[in-house]
Structures are given as C-alpha cells and as structure tokens.
Amino acid sequence: MLILVTGGTGALGTVTVPRLVEDGHTVRVLTRRPRTERDVRGDLETGEGLEAAVNGVDAIVHLASAPHKWNTPRVDVQGTRRLLGEAAQAGVGHLVYVSIVGVGTVPSRYFRFKRQAEELVVEGQVPWSILRATPFPEFTEGMLRTFSRLGPVVVPARTPWQVVDAGEVADGLVSMVGHGPSYAVDELGGPEVRPFDEYARAWLRARGSRRPIMPVWLMGRTGRTQRQGHLTTLDGANGRKSWQDYLDECYGTSGAKGVSEKNPS
Template structure:
C-alpha cells in the first residue's frame, strides 16, 4: 500500500512515519517545503493554494490527512484546503482517505473546532471513501498549556476542566490499523487511559518538575467553561491508549511523575 501523509512534519506526523514504515507501507510524506527522510518519499504541496496537490496524490492508494493550521489561516487550510485535497484525491482514484480530527469539536464551541467540524463534513461529502479518527489532546499540548498559563508565576486555570491525554505514538498505531482495515464511513474516537481534572494534572506536573508554583483557580465562564468541566474534550470510547500523563512526565523529567 502506498499512502500520502499530509502534515508529515508535525508532531503526529513524526510518530506516524516510523509506524507506517514498520507496517511495510510505502509512504509519500507531504509538507509545504521540500524535506528529506530515508523512511519516506517527500513531496512539497500547499493546501492553502492547491499547488502540488495533484502531483502529491497521483499513484497513492490512500491519504492520511494530518495537516492543520490551528493558529492562523485555519479556514483556508483546514476547510478549503481539505476540499482541494479531497477533490484532487477523487480525480486520482484514491481509494481511502483517513482524516484526523479532535474529540469534542461537536460539543465545545472554539473557533478552531468549528473549522475542524466543517472539514469533517467536507471529507464525508467528498468522492473518496473515508474514515475519521477523533483523538483527545496530546500530553505535549497539555504541557505547553501549563507552561503558558504559568508564565507570570502561579499556574492559572479552571481546576475542574477535564482532559484525557493520549500519546501520539498510540494514535499513530490506531491510524495504521485504520488504513489496513479500509474505509469505515464512520467517526471513531480515541482517547488516553485516564480522565484528569486540571488541578490533578497540575499537581503531577509540579511534582515532576520539583516546582512549588501555586495553582491560581480561575473559572472559565459561559458555555465553553461548562462544556470543558462536563468532559467535552473526553470520550468513553474503547479501546483507549495505555500511556498515562504520569508516564509522559516520568519520561520527560526523569521518573518523579510516575505512579
């Protein structure tokens, strides 16, 4: 099987490429700028303009669509870019498109999530047989959030917000299995093994870093806050990943976070 991986240079892409190589998949990795990697054939293409997409999808059996632009240009890349990709893949006779999305985009009203939900609709309405995987947040994302929220000293956040970190290597394994299984025409959810309150995540993070920074509780107001506290970013779907937040902290900081 020959698979085009969009967003191959991102965090999930870096986990996906070695996993697909282990499975014997021939990988064509796509990014906006040319790269070189012995594990894959790299091609340059731009979802925002469509440049290079027709060439990128030619001759592949499946597309694993990881690329996203959460910071800026989200509509152009995630919605219109996904449409460009789906149309090009349809013309090229691609037999399966797997799209990676996020758990909770239909329950938590973030602007970025609305774009991801619209991109899902593009995939579902397109000519290419499809599967969608919604994953919960990666532990690296949670750690970046904690770093940003503690820049002024204390860790600022809503202590009752719920998160369910999932390791990107485990998500990569699930995606490899979905490619092998073929189109499901279904949305599947995949999360980590634990649902954590924000204050629980903070306590483990501080212990791993030997930090005494206090937690400054700030309740997120309105509908978004209620959805986050109600578990809008979590899932009860099984199977789940196995690596916990404590495992991630232990690997990152040397063992103090592991239970």
C-alpha cells in the first residue's frame, strides 16, 4: 500500500516510517521542508500541498501535532479537518490517528484539541482507526529534568503513571494499517502502572543522583483526574518495555550502585 505519514519527522514518526517500509509499504512523508526522496511538501496549518500529497494514497497515518504551542488548534484541529477533507475527495480508504490516553477526561488545553481532532476523525467520511497511547519514556524523562531544575525533584503526589515505548506504539500503528479500518478507539500502555514518584526514584538511581524528591498535591479537577488514573490504561496495557528497561539502555546499571531504596536521591 501507499501510505502518507504526517508528522513523519517527529519522535514517533521516525520510528513508524521504517516499520511501515519493513512491512512492505511505500511511504510518503508530509513535511514543510522536504529533504529526502520520500518526503512530499505540505502544511497542515495552511493546507498547502495536501491535495497532491493524498493523491493515490491508500491510507494515512496521522501523527502530526503541535503540543503546547500557540498554533496547536490550527495544526491539530483545523489541520486534521483539512487533511480529512482532501482524503475524502481523493478516496483514501483508511486514516489511522494517534491520540493520548485520557484525552476525554483530563482537563488540559492540549488534550481538548486532541479530543476535537478525534471527533473530526470519527465523524468524517474517511474510514478510520484511533490508537491512544500513554506517554513515552523520553517525555517522562524530560518532565523529570524540568521538575528538578530548582534542586529537589518536584513530582505530583499519589499520581499513577505509565510509559510505553515509542517502537511498540509504532508497531501498533503498523498493525492497524494492515488490518484496515476498525472504527474503534484502542489504547496502548506500557507493562506497568506505578506512582510517579517511583519513576523519579528509579531515574535518580540510574543517574547516581541524591537529589530529594518533593511530592506536590495537584489541585482542582486536573490533579483529581490524574490521581484517579485517567492517564493510564489497564485494558490496553500490553507493552513490554518498562521504565527500567529504558533507564538501563540510557544509563546502564552503574548509577544504581550504592544508592539505597530509602534514600534514592
């Protein structure tokens, strides 16, 4: 099949594109700045190049997003609407959309736009499948680095967390392409749900750091829904790669030596 991938140059896209090729598909990557023979010029925000990009395409894997930016609605919502319109006109047979576990319940500006994009996909004329994923370990480590800028590692108190490997999400997307439209929203999470502070402790041990951890109670509905586990999934918890696996790949095990469980900072 000929597959158009939006967001193909991002963290998930750079893993998904090679897997689609390995599965026997021909891939086009939509980008504003083409650099390879596989790339086609197009811009979700303006609609430029979308008509040509979808021409002759059998399926679309829609990964493009602008998280936490001023133009998020123009890319995630309006851009998805434009893409769906052109895909319908071109007779594209399947659109696979990647979303986030919790978009329907956790009050967040970015989640609200992702949910609106989901609704456009579901209500559109292009046959569809949606895969919601929990956060990647790289994103979680980025959060921990941000939370530790002032010394102690500030973490949300009593908040369950679940990471999933980007490669496993890519495999799920490739499988969806192969199976055709499901008209269903599936979820994919990693192999374990653990309190966020445990993720922080494991991260500190791996890095040989003795920084203290400071749990903070998140107020309002956002904190409540996160503590209730709405950012995690049990039904879709079929990933294999754990947080510790990720840390071992990044840091090895030497950082854990000499650091006790009671004082992991």
